Amino acid sequence: MGANSRNHWFLDPGPLSSWIDQFANELAAQRYTPLTIEGYTASARHFAAWLGSAGISIDVIDDDVVRRFAVHRCRCPGARQWLRISPKYSRRAGKFVVFLQRAGVALPPLKVVSTYPLLDDYQSWLRVHRGLSERTIARHLRHLHKLLPELGTATVDYDAARIRNVVRGWRERTRPADLRTITSALRSYLRFLAGIGLCRPNLDHAIPPVLQWRLSSLPRYLAAADVERVIASCDQLTRGRLRDRAILLLLARLGLRAGDVAGLRLSDIEWMSGMLCLSGKARRQVRLPLPQDVGDALLAYIEQERPHVHQQAVFLAMIAPYRPFAQSSHVSTIVALALRRAGISDPPSTGACLLRHSAATSMPGAVSTGRGANKRLA
Incomplete structure (x- = not known):
């Protein structure tokens, strides 16, 4: 100083x-x-x-x-x-x-010309017509920048053999989990190209599936008592206690995704009807009943702890500048810290999906692995 x-x-x-x-x-x-x-x-x-x-x-x-x-x-x-x-x-x-x-005092930043101009249109298509999140769009573009040097830019020449050869090459270089996201991006891009007449239709079917045995892993959820310990751990906080408690309750009671929580807006809460409006995958509108303890936690946070700023996002950073979460991973970080505070030393995972899966297993009619209820939450 x-x-x-x-x-x-x-x-x-x-x-x-x-x-x-x-x-x-x-x-x-x-x-x-x-x-x-x-x-x-x-x-x-x-x-x-x-x-x-x-x-x-x-x-x-x-x-x-x-x-x-x-x-x-x-x-x-x-x-x-x-x-x-x-x-x-x-x-x-x-x-x-x-x-x-x-302010117009300095020169605006130069716009870098894309090596693959079609990706600009593809990005807009994902955003407008597919309703994907910005994070998912960025991941698709990142993978396509790896694939396009091998595929080439002459999209009208794409055929099944070329597509399969590129995927086989990547199968040797990457793990199955990563290969799934890579092939997902490629399928999406080929559908886009076919839709605007720049490649043969149905080339996305030429991509071989990445095998993953269903139900091959152990269930990844917490027992109900451990979930309550995680939520109660927020009482140990001096800053963000009400915010983190509301977030954990949304995950544990409603099974929301981290992106749903990070993107929640004040206008999404229907206080009179006790409902929560969400935009799910591909912008599907979903209305969920708001449990009493979740509604009480949201109200306490908004009235007592949320910074008084002109932001529509419900959940904001606790230090200036008071902005919405830049990434949904911030919600998973809150879960990881709560697990540590609760003394749960060896959880199946540490992200927001852990509480989502735990909510699925506690729902009536959920199968032993929780996957049936998890599908309903999607």
């Missing part, structure tokens, strides 16, 4: 001084702490002073300039003799540049 205060007087941000003040105001509006804001503005002030000493004009600031700042050997005013800038420090300067780009 003291070093930052001294550097404030030696570093001259020049014409960017007023923009640094506006940057600080934006961070304050997002509920960043004063100490964090000071760290960001110190990085921004250093970046602005370095621009002046390097003779770089404001109107040519881009991502390459940020990279040059990150690797420069610092001899800037303020008694700085750094051999290199820390990654955290340069990331904070990068956030300031993003702020300048939004």
Whole structure:
């Protein structure tokens, strides 16, 4: 803190001084702490002073300039003799540049031309017509970038033999679980191409199935008493106690997926009818009854602990900036931490699906493995 205060007087941000003040105001509006804001503005002030000493004009600031700042050997005013800038420090300067780009002061980021232009249309098709989550779309694209160098871009020349040869090659290089996701992405892409007339129809049937024996693994769920211990462990928390309890109850009582919980919006809760509206896979609308303890937990969190910000997402981060969960994996992290607090040292798994499967086994008519009820939850 003291070093930052001294550097404030030696570093001259020049014409960017007023923009640094506006940057600080934006961070304050997002509920960043004063100490964090000071760290960001110190990085921004250093970046602005370095621009002046390097003779770089404001109107040519881009991502390459940020990279040059990150690797420069610092001899800037303020008694700085750094051999290199820390990654955290340069990331904070990068956030300031993003702020300048939004304000129209700096150049907007360059749009990289895709090596496979068809993937742009495919991405839109997945989002609009298939209703897939952004995470699933990103995974499909990641796999296709691995496959397309072998398949080639001449889609009209695709045939069953070529498809099978590529899949066989990947079968030798990857595990069955990974191969399943790879072939799933390829089937989806071939259906898209056939739908717009860029490849032969039904080529997706040429992809051989990845065998996985049904019911070959042991059931992966917790006993009812252990589930209650996990939920009760939230009482040990000083921050996020009500939030984590509401999340765990949604998973354990309703069998929701992690993505369902992370994507839950305030408007999805029908308080008068006691129902919960969800968009399931492929955007199928589902309405579920809200159990009393789940509804009470949600209400307690929203009224007593949820930050008062203009966000539609029900569950938010507990430290500024108060944003929705960036990934559904944050929900699984909450489950893993609760398992540890509850003293369950050897659970079958540690993700959100563990409570989902446990909910399935406790439902009336569920088979011994819980898979029958789990299908109904889908």
